[in-house]
Amino acid sequence: MRQLSKIADHRLRVPAGTPWLAVLLPSLAPEQRKLDIMIGDFCKTELPYFDVCISNTPYQISSPLVFKLLSHRPLFRCAILMFQREFALRLIARPGDNLWCRLSANVQLYSKVDHIMKVSRNSFRPPPQVESSVVRITPLNPPPAIPFEEFDGLTRIVFSRRNKTVRASFFDARGVIDMLEANYKTYCAVKEIMPQDNFADLVKQVLIDTDTAENRAAKMDIDDLLKLLAAFHEKGIHFS
Numbered sequence: 001m002r003q004l005s006k007i008a009d010h011r012l013r014v015p016a017g018t019p020w021l022a023v024l025l026p027s028l029a030p031e032q033r034k035l036d037i038m039i040g041d042f043c044k045t046e047l048p049y050f051d052v053c054i055s056n057t058p059y060q061i062s063s064p065l066v067f068k069l070l071s072h073r074p075l076f077r078c079a080i081l082m083f084q085r086e087f088a089l090r091l092i093a094r095p096g097d098n099l100w101c102r103l104s105a106n107v108q109l110y111s112k113v114d115h116i117m118k119v120s121r122n123s124f125r126p127p128p129q130v131e132s133s134v135v136r137i138t139p140l141n142p143p144p145a146i147p148f149e150e151f152d153g154l155t156r157i158v159f160s161r162r163n164k165t166v167r168a169s170f171f172d173a174r175g176v177i178d179m180l181e182a183n184y185k186t187y188c189a190v191k192e193i194m195p196q197d198n199f200a201d202l203v204k205q206v207l208i209d210t211d212t213a214e215n216r217a218a219k220m221d222i223d224d225l226l227k228l229l230a231a232f233h234e235k236g237i238h239f240s
Helices: 002-007 018-027 029-034 059-070 085-092 102-110 148-161 166-171 176-191 199-209 222-234
Strands: 012-016 035-039 052-056 078-084 111-119 132-139
Touching (some): 059 078, 059 102, 059 132, 078 085, 085 102, 085 111, 085 132, 102 111, 102 148, 102 222, 148 166, 166 176, 166 199
Parallel strands (some): 012 035
Antiparallel strands (some): 078 132, 111 132
16 A cells, blocks of 8 residues: 555545554555545445556455446546456456356456456465455446446346356246336337237347347357347347
C-alpha cells in the first residue's frame, strides 16, 4: 500500500475495513496527503472516478467486485486483481476449456482478461489453503450495447447444464419455459401485439433457426451466444 501511494498521480482511494485500518495508517503517514481512505463495504460503496483498480480480492466478493467494476462509468483503464487460482482461471477460460462457464462468457463480453502471474500460497503468512493468480481486466471501449441482464439471463439458462444440449437446458430444466413465456406475454402486452399461442414451439423454432438446439454451452463462444440472444429478441422473447 505504501508503494502504491508513492506512485499515485493524484489521490489514491483505499476502500478499507476498520479492523486493520489502525495498523495501516501509521505506515502511510509520509504519503497521507495523497490518500483518500474510504471505510466500508466495497460492494455497497458508490465508487468515484478512478483510472486503475488494484485489489487482493476476498474470495467471497470476487464475482460481485468484478461486475461492479465492469458496470462502473466512466470506464476505468484497467484493473489488476488477485483472486483464488480457480476463479482467475475461469475468468480467462475459452470455449471448450473445462472451466469455460457463465462467468467466463459474462466477463469476456465486456472486457479483455489476461493472466499476469501465479502467486504461491507460500507468499503469505500464514499460507492460505489455495493458490492465487493475478489477472488484468481491461474494459472494452466502447462497451457492447448488450444489456447485461439479458445476456446474463441467457447464460444462466444455457450454462446451467453446460454439457447438455441447449434444447435440454430450455426444455428439461424446471420453470424455464414458464418464466420466458411470462416475459413474452408482458412484452406483447406492452407492444400491443398478439402473442403466439404455442410459446414452446416459438422457442423451438428459434433454436432450430440458429442451429443451436444440439449445441452445448461448454463449446459455445460469445458470438454464438449473441446470435442466439438476438434471435430470441427478434421474436419478442426476453430474459429479464
